[in-house]
Amino acid sequence: xxxxTQPISMDSYExxxxxxxxxxNNIATNDYITWYQxxxxxxxxxxxxxxxTKVTNEVASLFIPADRKSSTLSLPRVSLSDTAVYYCLVxxxxxxxxxxxxxxxxTGTLLAVQP
Amino acid sequence: xxxxxxxxxxxxxxxxxxxxxxxxQNLNHDAMYWYRQDPGxxxxxxxxxxxxxxxxxxxxxxxxxxxxxxxxxxxLTVTSxxxxxxxxxxxxxxxxxxxxxxxxxxxxxx
Numbered sequence: 288x289x290x291x292t293q294p295i296s297m298d299s300y301e302x303x304x305x306x307x308x309x310x311x312n313n314i315a316t317n318d319y320i321t322w323y324q325x326x327x328x329x330x331x332x333x334x335x336x337x338x339x340t341k342v343t344n345e346v347a348s349l350f351i352p353a354d355r356k357s358s359t360l361s362l363p364r365v366s367l368s369d370t371a372v373y374y375c376l377v378x379x380x381x382x383x384x385x386x387x388x389x390x391x392x393x394t395g396t397l398l399a400v401q402p
Numbered sequence: 403x404x405x406x407x408x409x410x411x412x413x414x415x416x417x418x419x420x421x422x423x424x425x426x427q428n429l430n431h432d433a434m435y436w437y438r439q440d441p442g443x444x445x446x447x448x449x450x451x452x453x454x455x456x457x458x459x460x461x462x463x464x465x466x467x468x469x470x471x472x473x474x475x476x477x478l479t480v481t482s483x484x485x486x487x488x489x490x491x492x493x494x495x496x497x498x499x500x501x502x503x504x505x506x507x508x509x510x511x512x
Contacts (some may be wrong), residue, residue, distance in 0.1 A: 321500045330406075330492050330503025331445075374444070376500075392437070392445035 291375045296397040305362045307396050309375030312356050317379040320351060320358045325372045325395070334373075335360070362398075370400045405429040408493050408504035414512050415480065415487060423478045423507045425493035433496040434476040438462060438489045439506075445492060451476055480509065487511055 292310040299305045311320070319338050323331035335342055337349040337358070348361040362369060372395040409424045427434065433452050437445040447460030451470040465484025470476055480487045488511050493504040 323501070328490065328506065328508065330494070330506050331501070332503070333500055336500060394442070394444045 290391070291377055291393055293373075293375050293393060293396045295394065296399065298399050298401065299365055300401050301366055302364050305365050305369075305398060305400075307360045307362075307373055307375075307398065308357060309360070310357050311375070311377045314355050314377050315379065318355075318377045319379070320349065320355075321376045321378070322347070322349065322360045323374045323376065323392075325374065331374060331392075365398075365400045367400050367402065370398060372397050406493060406495060406502055406504035408491075408507050410507060411505065413507055413509045415509060416512060418482045420479055420481050421509065423480070423491055423493075423509070425476045425478065425504060426474055427476075427493075427495050428474065429495055429497070429502060430473070431495035431497050431502075432473070434470070435494045435496065435501070436460075436466075436468065436476070436478045437492045437494065439492060440489050448478065448491075 319336055321336040322334045324334050325331040335344055335347050335349045337351050339351050339355060342349045350359040360373060374392050374395040405428045407426045413421055415421045435450045436448040438448055439445050446462050448462055448466050449457055449460050449468040451457035454470055454473050457468050457470050465481055467479045467481060468476060487509055489509060491507045491509060494501045
């Protein structure tokens with residue numbers, strides 16, 4: 288299972304672009320990279336997922352370099368409501384549910400957005 | 403919450419009591435999971451089930467028990483053997499794109 292490393296916390300101001308980087312040096316060939324967002328007393332919510340290069344949706348962008356040993360979640364023009372914990376997970380989703388493929392949640396990155 | 407219902411939202415347990423947390427899903431997903439989250443920490447896996455009538459221990463299964471009699475339901479029992487049960491409990495299902503979580507149950511020992 289690929290272990291991930293993220294900054295414990297980040298600060299930003301409203302309207303800024305925020306980039307959160309995740310390191311996953313031992314990523315396997317079949318592993319995908321998935322980011323989740325969690326607000327206090329709620330379950331994590333899927334944000335974005337990718338395998339390589341760049342993925343963009345209505346919420347965020349995910350940048351993955353060619354070696355796939357890291358990834359960067361980019362949140363454009365953050366607002367106060369983006370204050371949350373962001374988790375980076377790496378796993379083989381083609382064989383989900385098994386003991387060898389359960390996704391591991393680290394402590395995540397606490398993003399604090401100030402006015 | 404994406405087709406997963408956890409109840410109750412808040413639960414209080416007396417010392418020595420067993421309590422059961424409910425998790426129901428209508429997503430038709432085979433795999434279901436229970437996680438525990440303590441303040442300022444990530445999620446730790448308690449139990450998971452890939453199919454009806456089958457389940458496996460996760461990393462912190464001691465003091466917990468589960469059943470999977472129906473595809474839609476995966477209840478978690480916190481037994482009196484769990485010495486520090488106060489935490490936020492999350493149920494999840496998994497499809498090919500990743501996890502969908504319920505809204506959680508906050509359990510407090512009183």
